[in-house]
Amino acid sequence: MASVRETQKQGTRRKVLEAARELFNEIGYDETTIRAIAERAGVSVGSVFTTFASKADVLSQVMDDRVEALYAELDRVTRHLRGTTCDRVRSVFAIHYDFECRRVKLFLAHIAASFSPSLEATTIPYGRNSRFKAMLVDLLAEGVERGEVRADADLDLVLDTLMAAYAWNYRLAAQKNADATVLTAIMERQVALIFDGLRV
Amino acid sequence: MNHIPMRMNDPILRPQKLTRRAMAKQQTRQKVLQAAREMFIERGYEGATIRDIARAAGMSTGAVFASFTDKPDLFDAILGEDFAALLDPMKDAARTAPSARDALVAMFGAAYRAHSAQLPLIQAALAASWTRTPEAERLHREALRPLRALVIEVLERGVDRRELTQRFDLRLIADVIWDLYLAGYRPAAFEGLSVETQTDKLAERIDLVLAGVKA
Numbered sequence A: 001m002a003s004v005r006e007t008q009k010q011g012t013r014r015k016v017l018e019a020a021r022e023l024f025n026e027i028g029y030d031e032t033t034i035r036a037i038a039e040r041a042g043v044s045v046g047s048v049f050t051t052f053a054s055k056a057d058v059l060s061q062v063m064d065d066r067v068e069a070l071y072a073e074l075d076r077v078t079r080h081l082r083g084t085t086c087d088r089v090r091s092v093f094a095i096h097y098d099f100e101c102r103r104v105k106l107f108l109a110h111i112a113a114s115f116s117p118s119l120e121a122t123t124i125p126y127g128r129n130s131r132f133k134a135m136l137v138d139l140l141a142e143g144v145e146r147g148e149v150r151a152d153a154d155l156d157l158v159l160d161t162l163m164a165a166y167a168w169n170y171r172l173a174a175q176k177n178a179d180a181t182v183l184t185a186i187m188e189r190q191v192a193l194i195f196d197g198l199r200v
Numbered sequence B: 001m002n003h004i005p006m007r008m009n010d011p012i013l014r015p016q017k018l019t020r021r022a023m024a025k026q027q028t029r030q031k032v033l034q035a036a037r038e039m040f041i042e043r044g045y046e047g048a049t050i051r052d053i054a055r056a057a058g059m060s061t062g063a064v065f066a067s068f069t070d071k072p073d074l075f076d077a078i079l080g081e082d083f084a085a086l087l088d089p090m091k092d093a094a095r096t097a098p099s100a101r102d103a104l105v106a107m108f109g110a111a112y113r114a115h116s117a118q119l120p121l122i123q124a125a126l127a128a129s130w131t132r133t134p135e136a137e138r139l140h141r142e143a144l145r146p147l148r149a150l151v152i153e154v155l156e157r158g159v160d161r162r163e164l165t166q167r168f169d170l171r172l173i174a175d176v177i178w179d180l181y182l183a184g185y186r187p188a189a190f191e192g193l194s195v196e197t198q199t200d201k202l203a204e205r206i207d208l209v210l211a212g213v214k215a
Helices: A004-027 A034-041 A045-051 A055-078 A085-113 A130-145 A155-176 A180-196 B004-009 B015-047 B050-057 B061-067 B071-096 B100-128 B134-160 B170-183 B185-191 B195-211
Strands: none
Touching: A004 A034, A004 A045, A004 A055, A004 A085, A034 A045, A034 A055, A055 A085, A055 A130, A085 A130, A085 A155, A085 A180, A085 B100, A130 A155, A155 A180, A155 B134, A155 B170, A155 B195, A180 B170, A180 B195, B015 B050, B015 B061, B015 B071, B015 B100, B050 B061, B050 B071, B071 B100, B071 B134, B100 B134, B100 B170, B100 B185, B100 B195, B134 B170, B170 B185, B170 B195, B185 B195
16 A cells, blocks of 8 residues: 555655646746746645656656657557558658647757756656657558568668658747648658658 | 058048947957857856856956847857858868769768767757747748758759759758758767768668659
């Protein structure tokens, strides 16, 4: 049985993450202070620091928590994906854009933070999303089996290139307030370009 | 013989006075930029304060703020300088390459090499690029414009020489390659890749992107 203290700690954690998620997306990561997070969560600044090592750590945990919801959605959808491998890869990216653009400021902060030279040991920066990558590799490998993707294609290289294109397209959200529809349309053309070089 | 004092006394050249003030202002600006560059490389973006930068430049924080509105402004000015300085080496690298593909690899390789001594600065720049103000973003894009135009030029030349087809919009290809170039700074910063490995990895990605448009 969890001790009272443990239950309290979990409650604080949940409240802090919720408050931080809202604040990061409303006013931005840089502008959000630990004090403001504590205030909105209704806990003391000290108790934030007993649960998290730093603001970067809070951001990392917020992003880690969101993954559950995202993959619940993907698991529901991916088995129904139709069309060519190229189409299905596009759909996976479209779902990601749609999901991340719901709190786009939060996601941009997550990408920005991944370039920080001082990451905590507990911090998981953007770019380590293994489920996302595994899903795409599966689709690509299936594409090889279906004879839609060249058998000698370096799938890790393809994955890397697709992921880089996917991530850097968010700069349009940062710079021009592009929404999920715009990002998806651009990614569709980029995926088509890359797949064109992979044809058997 | 020193002719400068003579010119100062010449009433016809009075507008020089203004120029001299502008020159002094320019010198202050350069001093701040130099000091700031060293501080950013040494301590990173977050670690370098305007106070430290002013001290290193031998002036007051007020004098720094006379030239730059805030730290992001100062930082973007340094980046702008760096990217402007990349243009000539990138052009040279592109000119001597035998094909469009080789030109792209050579020019981005030259950029990686030029930046290799100041990866912390680039890392901070990439972090900042996601959260700029619209005005800062406009200025930054302006600074990059000649470099991005160069990528398109190289691709166009490839089409002219019948190395590449126009099955896809050249701008789309240029954008993807530009993003792949930028993405290449991350492993360099975090995994300590050499400039050569960094360039080789980019070359593989460029080949993948160009595979579909090869003539």
